[in-house]
Amino acid sequence: MKYQRKLRLTPRCLHCGEKIRYGRTDKKYCCEDCRMEHNNALARDSRTFRRRVLSQLSSNYSLLSTVLQSGADSVPLSDIVSMGFAPGIVTSYARVGKHDEFGCFDIKYRMTATKLYSMFKIQNVSLNLHADIDSE
Numbered sequence: 001m002k003y004q005r006k007l008r009l010t011p012r013c014l015h016c017g018e019k020i021r022y023g024r025t026d027k028k029y030c031c032e033d034c035r036m037e038h039n040n041a042l043a044r045d046s047r048t049f050r051r052r053v054l055s056q057l058s059s060n061y062s063l064l065s066t067v068l069q070s071g072a073d074s075v076p077l078s079d080i081v082s083m084g085f086a087p088g089i090v091t092s093y094a095r096v097g098k099h100d101e102f103g104c105f106d107i108k109y110r111m112t113a114t115k116l117y118s119m120f121k122i123q124n125v126s127l128n129l130h131a132d133i134d135s136e
Helices: 032-069 077-082 129-134
Strands: 092-096 099-104 107-111 115-121
Touching (some): 032 107, 032 115, 077 115
Antiparallel strands (some): 092 099, 099 107
C-alpha cells in the first residue's frame, strides 16, 4: 500500500507576507512584532474612520446651524452640498408619514433629491445620562 503525502501550503504572515516555516499550522504571523504592528494598523484605521465621520458630522451641524440662524428653514441641496454638506452622514433617521426625517444631533430636517426643508432645532435637549443608566 502506497501512502500519498499531503502537501501543506506554507502559510504567510498577515503583516509582512513572509512564509511561516515553523509553529502551528494555523499561525498567522511570523513574529510578535508583526502581530503587534498588524493589530495596531487595524486599530489605527478604525480610529481614522471614526475621526472622519465625526469631523463630517461637525461640519454638517455647522452648516445646518448657519442656515437656521439665517432664518431659513429650507435650502437647495446643491447649494449646501457645494459648501461641504454630506447628505449621507446623519445621526438619526425616521420615517414620518410619507416623509423621511433625518437628524444631525439636535437638528432635524427632511430631504428630497433637490432640497433640504422643514429644518428645525429640537429645544430643551438635556443630556441626563445618569437618569438613563439608572432606569435600566
